[in-house]
Amino acid sequence: MNNTCQNKSFSVLHPGVRYRVKKEFYDYNGERYQVDEEMVFIDHNFVPYESGLSLFFRTHNRDLQIMLCNREGLQQHIVHKLGTYFERQQ
Helix, strand or coil: CCCCCCCCEEECCCCEEEEEEECCCCCCCCCCCCCCCCCEEEEEEEEECCCCCEEEEEECCEEEEEEEEECCCHHHHHCCHHHHHHHCCC
């Protein structure tokens, strides 16, 4: 993880908060995230020259990296509307 972003919020995601996937999506690597999956947001990293966004979560005692590309035709629709895909849990 990039320490310059560590413990920083990104859009609707806040470190240490549990989220539920509320709309299915696929990341840049083709990994599928299904409705009702739960995970705790840890951190993020953005690579401007590649338009790459990595979201780091913890789920089931393992770290998870969701890779998204903020370009039209890829995952830009997800990056710009994270609140459509993730719901904060109590």
